[in-house]
Amino acid sequence: MNWMSKPRLGSTAAAPLRVKKYDSIGMPASRNGNENLRLSNGLKDFLWLISDVENGRLLDLGPVSQATLNFFIERGFRVTTDDLQRSWAQFRAIEEEKQRNLPPSDFNEPLTAEEIAQQFLQNSLQYADDEFNAVLVWDLFDHLDADMLPRIANRLYDIVHPGGAVLGMFHSKPAERSYRYRIVDNQTIEMIPVGPPIAPERAFQNREILNLFGRFRSAKTFVGRDQLREGLFIK
Amino acid sequence: MWRKQPEAKPSPAGAPGIQSSPSYAPATELPVRSSTPSSGIGAPSSSTTSSYSPAPSSPDGAVLTSGIRIKGELSGKADLVIDGEIEGNIRLIESRLTIGPSGNVKASIEAREVTVRGSVEGNVRGRERITLGSSSRVKGDLEAPRIAIEDGAKFKGRVEMGPTADAREHQSKRNAPETVVSAPTTSSTLGTTAAPGSPTPAQTSSPMNASTANPVEPVGAHTKP
Numbered sequence: 001m002n003w004m005s006k007p008r009l010g011s012t013a014a015a016p017l018r019v020k021k022y023d024s025i026g027m028p029a030s031r032n033g034n035e036n037l038r039l040s041n042g043l044k045d046f047l048w049l050i051s052d053v054e055n056g057r058l059l060d061l062g063p064v065s066q067a068t069l070n071f072f073i074e075r076g077f078r079v080t081t082d083d084l085q086r087s088w089a090q091f092r093a094i095e096e097e098k099q100r101n102l103p104p105s106d107f108n109e110p111l112t113a114e115e116i117a118q119q120f121l122q123n124s125l126q127y128a129d130d131e132f133n134a135v136l137v138w139d140l141f142d143h144l145d146a147d148m149l150p151r152i153a154n155r156l157y158d159i160v161h162p163g164g165a166v167l168g169m170f171h172s173k174p175a176e177r178s179y180r181y182r183i184v185d186n187q188t189i190e191m192i193p194v195g196p197p198i199a200p201e202r203a204f205q206n207r208e209i210l211n212l213f214g215r216f217r218s219a220k221t222f223v224g225r226d227q228l229r230e231g232l233f234i235k
Numbered sequence: 236m237w238r239k240q241p242e243a244k245p246s247p248a249g250a251p252g253i254q255s256s257p258s259y260a261p262a263t264e265l266p267v268r269s270s271t272p273s274s275g276i277g278a279p280s281s282s283t284t285s286s287y288s289p290a291p292s293s294p295d296g297a298v299l300t301s302g303i304r305i306k307g308e309l310s311g312k313a314d315l316v317i318d319g320e321i322e323g324n325i326r327l328i329e330s331r332l333t334i335g336p337s338g339n340v341k342a343s344i345e346a347r348e349v350t351v352r353g354s355v356e357g358n359v360r361g362r363e364r365i366t367l368g369s370s371s372r373v374k375g376d377l378e379a380p381r382i383a384i385e386d387g388a389k390f391k392g393r394v395e396m397g398p399t400a401d402a403r404e405h406q407s408k409r410n411a412p413e414t415v416v417s418a419p420t421t422s423s424t425l426g427t428t429a430a431p432g433s434p435t436p437a438q439t440s441s442p443m444n445a446s447t448a449n450p451v452e453p454v455g456a457h458t459k460p
Binding site: 063064065066069073078079080081082083086087180192 | 367383388392
């Protein structure tokens with residue numbers, strides 16, 4: 001009798017369409033013809049770390065995404081969305097407009113980058129200390145001014161609950177495009193290309209990332225072949 | 236899926252209180268006054284319009300056209316489309332509220348269904364659902380059993396999905412006479428209600444083992460808190 005000719009019920013051979021195949025870590029996984037999907041080990045670790053948090057709170061610092069919202073709400077999280085990159089772009093545009101409209105005077109000196117960063121943070125990320133169990137930063141740090149980075153990282157540390165996790169993306173080479181990120185499943189992220197509201201400011205080296213998040217108890221980075229580095233930080 | 240679809244109605248022309256033209260933002264529409272009586276604002280509501288329509292028009296509701304500005308409290312039972320500006324409170328708990336692309340609302344909003352295509356600053360509560368269109372800009376917290384957010388929507392705030400406090404209260408009142416011993420309870424924590432058939436919290440195995448075979452550069456190690 002040929003036992004191989006008839007696949008057993010429930011075996012993977014019986015349902016070949018359900019087998020997920022990924023090209024490799026960090027590379028677009030061509031699934032259902034969608035080249036924007038990316039296998040993410042950072043996300044996998046992140047979800048594992050927060051998997052037994054009950055009634056957790058999550059802060060998403062990217063543009064709002066229905067899929068990401070649903071993903072975490074179904075897992076019992078309360079989700080707060082705060083598109084910080086957009087807020088920063090708006091704030092900077094307003095400040096630049098103010099500077100342009102200042103009457104010429106010796107007393108009206110333009111604000112320094114540090115002062116602008118300070119002003120922005122006075123009205124941004126105003127959450128209670130230890131409020132969130134998880135924070136999704138996405139590639140926010142690629143798009144902010146250098147003066148902002150340590151301040152934002154420190155603020156993130158304050159608002160994350162001890163034991164909470166932060167997941168970020170960092171380009172190791174200047175990104176050709178800007179992306180929106182949405183979670184597809186436990187280890188897949190969809191990177192949706194969008195027009196850049198702010199051109200990426202920098203490309204990060206691993207050491208820079210670790211220094212930036214030095215206050216966190218633990219840091220781990222993953223880099224894929226697409227030069228996108230994922231960082232996972234635990235308070 | 237469960238709700239009644241709008242029925243094909245005869246032309247509303249000539250019907251008292253119902254605008255004859257189904258077009259959006261008619262120029263002849265009178266502006267809605269604030270603190271309107273609960274009998275309705277502008278026009279009587281119809282139960283047949285309860286389902287969500289992607290079009291912002293509301294042929295049998297009231298329309299606040301652009302250029303009109305209201306400060307105060309707005310309440311009623313009719314559906315309402317806002318293309319003007321409102322500052323204060325909006326409470327249309329039995330009706331559908333649509334904020335059009337040129338609508339600008341700085342108010343806390345409570346309605347049966349809320350659809351936003353313009354700008355809102357304030358908390359939004361939907362007894363049935365909230366929809367943020369792709370052109371919407373919302374700053375405030377959302378609370379509704381169902382929330383739909385289209386790509387491109389600008390949103391800053393907290394999202395809580397699940398029965399709203401009022402909905403839970405209504406539900407308990409409705410069930411109270413029938414259930415003497417123990418009324419059915421609903422989730423006490425908003426935003427934590429899992430959708431039917433949704434997976435349980437991620438039961439992922441330790442990625443520490445799985446990641447070793449992958450072409451990644453782990454730096455540091457995590458221990459699960």
